Amino acid sequence: MTPMPLNFKSLRYRVGDVQIMEQMRGVKPRIPFDPDVMAFLQTFSKLLLTHPQARAHSDVISLAFWCRRAALEQMKQAHPFTEFLLGRGVAFHIAPSNVAVNFAYSLCAGLLTGNANIVRLPSKVFAQVDIICQTLDEALQQHCEMRELICLVEYGHETEINNALSAMCQARLIWGGDKTIELIRQSVISPRAVDVAFADRYSIAIIHADAYLAADNKSRIAQNFFNDTLLTDQQACTSPKLVAWLGEQKSEARAQFWAHFEAYLRDRPDPEAVSVIKTLADYCHQAAKNPALEYIPSETRHIFRVESQEVSQEMLENHQGSGLFYEWLMDDINEIMPVCGEKCQTIATYGVTENNIERFIFNNAPKGVDRIVPLGETMAFSLHWDGYDLLKTLTRTITL
Numbered sequence: 001m002t003p004m005p006l007n008f009k010s011l012r013y014r015v016g017d018v019q020i021m022e023q024m025r026g027v028k029p030r031i032p033f034d035p036d037v038m039a040f041l042q043t044f045s046k047l048l049l050t051h052p053q054a055r056a057h058s059d060v061i062s063l064a065f066w067c068r069r070a071a072l073e074q075m076k077q078a079h080p081f082t083e084f085l086l087g088r089g090v091a092f093h094i095a096p097s098n099v100a101v102n103f104a105y106s107l108c109a110g111l112l113t114g115n116a117n118i119v120r121l122p123s124k125v126f127a128q129v130d131i132i133c134q135t136l137d138e139a140l141q142q143h144c145e146m147r148e149l150i151c152l153v154e155y156g157h158e159t160e161i162n163n164a165l166s167a168m169c170q171a172r173l174i175w176g177g178d179k180t181i182e183l184i185r186q187s188v189i190s191p192r193a194v195d196v197a198f199a200d201r202y203s204i205a206i207i208h209a210d211a212y213l214a215a216d217n218k219s220r221i222a223q224n225f226f227n228d229t230l231l232t233d234q235q236a237c238t239s240p241k242l243v244a245w246l247g248e249q250k251s252e253a254r255a256q257f258w259a260h261f262e263a264y265l266r267d268r269p270d271p272e273a274v275s276v277i278k279t280l281a282d283y284c285h286q287a288a289k290n291p292a293l294e295y296i297p298s299e300t301r302h303i304f305r306v307e308s309q310e311v312s313q314e315m316l317e318n319h320q321g322s323g324l325f326y327e328w329l330m331d332d333i334n335e336i337m338p339v340c341g342e343k344c345q346t347i348a349t350y351g352v353t354e355n356n357i358e359r360f361i362f363n364n365a366p367k368g369v370d371r372i373v374p375l376g377e378t379m380a381f382s383l384h385w386d387g388y389d390l391l392k393t394l395t396r397t398i399t400l
Contacts, residue, residue, distance in 0.1 A: 016151035087114025209247030211351020224376025234321030344368030
């Protein structure tokens, strides 16, 4: 493909500059888990943990821990490869607008797989983005050799910029959902470039009532559930929209679970009025089609609980987030199968045995469900994501 000029006036550089971006075409790819990359991310982790504003954002702290040397070494050991792998070249990342730190994990995946990276930052304003960009700049001052691998930019929906950046990449990661994927794919990539598209998905939680009642850390479970859901206002694909209950003591478990959760929420800022109204409108829209939905009053404005005798994929696909939780009482885990289609990404579980989960997957072979994780870990990023092995997808194998 013919290179296109990149000196667009509307392109704002947060990390890197136009010269670095222009020179990325000639940057040599690296091997996965390159020592320079590992050292850079370790420095980035240390600086992020000591940033004066980072402690106010649990997602930023989680990112810092994810980049620690011990965590990176563990990740490397978990992704052994015997082939000779090299990064594909330039990876162009389109981050989602509604999740603050996703862009940073995508960048890390590109670095760890040996690629140079151009990242379009979220369009929504997040304090976390500023903190991370500042820290990356600081880390680059100590690791000048890494400058050629990182360009973080902001721009709107200009087609000419999408065209230019798509034309120069060998891998494109599109995180923005179905509409963004459709828009970005109108910009052509080279014939050998790969597209990794992260479509609109939803996630669910399954809690075993008896196991929950036996737990002595219910306050921590409430915090974990918050991190999975309302930390991102349920906007992340990983955020459960449905809580399904198993076990004999469902009534008592539900009462205690939501009581602990609402107690945790009392110390959080109240949601904006527009968010509450959006949740109410979402419920009314579904209730008009399904009169069997039962609203369950809550003590705070943070959540909106709705019990249903049956939950459909359509209900979860059209879920607008903002604290709306469907609840489903089940006798058997196999009852969850109707909502495990292609759009289902993650199942978060508490108290459900590994044996039960394995039998469910083996017997039903759901078209969706790419991740099954403990409650509290739905946002824990890894190089296996949405069914993709990013280590293999973002590298090329050289046969010797």
